[in-house]
Amino acid sequence: MGMTHHTAKEFGEVVVFYLKGKLMGGPESSEVAEEIRNYIASGTRKFVIDLGDVDWINSSGLGMLIGGLTSVRNVGGTLILARLTEKIESLLVITKLSTVFETCPTVEEALTKV
Amino acid sequence: MRRFFRSVEEQALLRRVVNRLDTLEQLFTQGQHEEILQALEKLRASFDAWNSADIERQHNELLSEVALSLSRAIGLEDILSHIVEGLAKLVPFDAAGVFIVERDGKTIAAEYLRGYRRDSYELVHQKVGEGIVGRVVETGKTMIVNDVSQNPYYIAARKGTRSELAVPMFSPASGEVIGVFNLESNNLNAYTVEDAELVSTLAANAAVAIEREQIYHRLIYQQRIQEELALARRIQQSLLPANTNVLGLDIYGLSIPSEQVGGDYYDFFTLSHKDLAFVMSDVVGKGIPAAIIMAGVRGSLRVEARTTYSIGQILEHVNNFVHSTSQPGEFVTIHYGVVDVANFQITYSNAGHNPAMLLNKQGEIQLLSQGGVPIGAFPEGKWTESIVPFHPGDTLLLYTDGVTEAENPKGQMFTAKRLMSLLQTCVGKSAKEIIQIIQQEVVAFTEGKSFADDMTLLAIVFEEQHR
Structure with a gap:
């Protein structure tokens, strides 16, 4: 039931995470959180998370995103969520997390804003 | 050493030794020296063969002793000690x-x-x-x-x-x-x-x-x-208040953890002769870790609710507590509110939780979604209070995402929309009836597929006869 796949790519000083499948906590989610922390430790301050291919996020998945955002903000960095599906958008609205996360319709736009 | 059990091979070897001894005896009596020497040579070979078979038999005896001790001895140490002792021979x-x-x-x-x-x-x-x-x-x-x-x-x-x-x-x-x-x-x-x-x-x-x-x-x-x-489950279930009828409010709740214990809970308690506080909450994750956080949240919320008036402040205090005691990424969604039966209103704040549904007598539903972010996710936050009218004949339904996200075998979710349509048919029903109808409907929808998440429901019906 976990996320099936994730990759990370660097665009200059920005790191983009591409997530796929279901974001349901689980070991893959901890891997993403761990990778974000590693990038932070090696100096990265700007992150984009592409959620366009994520079918569903549960509360543990949201926890991972919140954990990532907190780690990034603690070092004065920025994190933008890109390509939110309608389902995920409404989940962020329900949980009011839409007031906390910066979002962008495309990864390209996120790269210019981050 | 026991010498009673001999293998067929060993018996044959022994017979040969005996035969050779017989031959030797005859040769001696006949005085044939050359043949005696040859026969002695053969006897030695036969004897060696038998001797080595005898050692093998000792090994076999040891093995059967070990096998016997295996069936007798209780502790592993006893067994190993038996084996090593036997081996020493x-x-x-x-x-x-x-x-x-x-x-x-x-x-x-x-x-x-x-x-x-x-x-x-x-x-x-x-x-x-x-x-x-x-x-x-x-x-x-x-x-x-x-x-x-x-x-x-x-x-x-x-x-x-x-x-x-x-x-x-x-x-x-x-x-x-x-x-x-x-x-x-x-x-x-x-x-x-x-x-x-x-x-x-x-x-x-x-x-x-x-x-x-x-x-x-x-x-x-x-x-x-x-x-x-099982003990943890009993403790957790005992933390849930008993279904009751208080201040003219008919209250019925239900919580089904997907594992033995879970992170969902509901609560209600009177704050005065006219005020009833209610809580619906979902801790991130499931099982024991969620249950521990849940117990802490419940305790701190109960204390805060009795000592602080402002709902926004109550949630701020609980946020401080949860954030300082939890790991990054752990958070709790809380729908907290107070029913004031004298002034016919509910004051509430929704901290990232699925919006409660307020059903009036006309079958109209209002979603209670105002508030703030989930509790514990961030070190600081603001939670706004909202007031909505609540009259006799009205029903407040609170639930966790285990209800709306219950999946059927096709992977479709129950959804809030389906829950709303169902609730609209429940005007005039008791709190218990409403919860049972929803529970049956969710179970039928999932077609027996086990619930992946904790599922919790609480209905508060403002009774008609109350004045």
Whole structure:
């Protein structure tokens, strides 16, 4: 039931995470959180998370995103969520997390804003 | 030594010895010296053959003794001690040890020792791949070391040892190496291939005993965990308030954890002669970790609700508590509110929780979604309060996402929309009826597929006759 796949790519000083499948906590989610922390430790301050291919996020998945955002903000960095599906958008609205996360319709736009 | 049970082969060999003795006797009486010498030669050969068969029989006797002790002895240590004692009659050693690979697959523990100093660091801290024993675990092959000082793997764990025999023990179930049967001698070249074969046979017996013991312990351990979980479940269920009728409010709640314990909970308690506080909450995750956070949230919310008036402040205080005690990424969604039956209103704040549904007598539904972010996610936050009218005949329904996200076998979710349509048919029903209708509908929708998440519901019906 976990996320099936994730990759990370660097665009200059920005790191983009591409997530796929279901974001349901689980070991893959901890891997993403761990990778974000590693990038932070090696100096990265700007992150984009592409959620366009994520079918569903549960509360543990949201926890991972919140954990990532907190780690990034603690070092004065920025994190933008890109390509939110309608389902995920409404989940962020329900949980009011839409007031906390910066979002962008495309990864390209996120790269210019981050 | 018992001499009654002889194998067919052994009986044949013995018969030949006896025949040859008879022949020899005849030759003596006939005075044929050449033939006597030849016959003596043959007799010696036959006798040797019988003799070695006799040793084999001793081995077999030992094996049956070991097998017997396996069925008799209770503890693993008893069994291993029996095996090693029996072995001492056949293969000489100055120290013997049975070593078992730990669950991590990396370290090796001494299960039974004889002739060693037990406090030897090298003995109790063995690692797979290191030392003779560690090497045997890694390769699964017997090692006969004629001179330990010449062996690159040897790590001294005992003074005086000059040669060593280490035999792997294999799991009868999986065939994997589970440990090593190890003998050490103060003499050089103490062990032969025959010794190794005998020890292998015994090691197989030891492996059965070891595996049986391990399975037994695992079962005991699992049983204890189950008992503790059942206890945790009883404690958690006892934290939920009893369904009741208070201040003219008909209240009914239900919480079904997907595991023994869960992170969902609901609560309600009177704050005054006209005010009833209610809570619906969902802790991130499931099982024990969620249950622990849940118990903390419940306690702090109950204390705050009684000492602080402003709902926004109550949630700020609870946020401080949860954020300071939780790990990054852990958070709690809380729908907290107060029903004021004298002023016909509900004051509430929704901290990232699924919006409660307020059903009026006309079958219209209002969603209570105002508030703030989930509790504990961030060090600070603001939670706004909202007031909505609540009159006799109205119903407030609170729930967790385990209800709206319950999946059917096709992977479709129950959804808030379906819950709303269902609730609209519930005007005039009691709180218990409403919860039961929803529960039945969710169960029917999921077609018996087990719930992946905790599912919790609470209905508060403002009774008509109350004035």
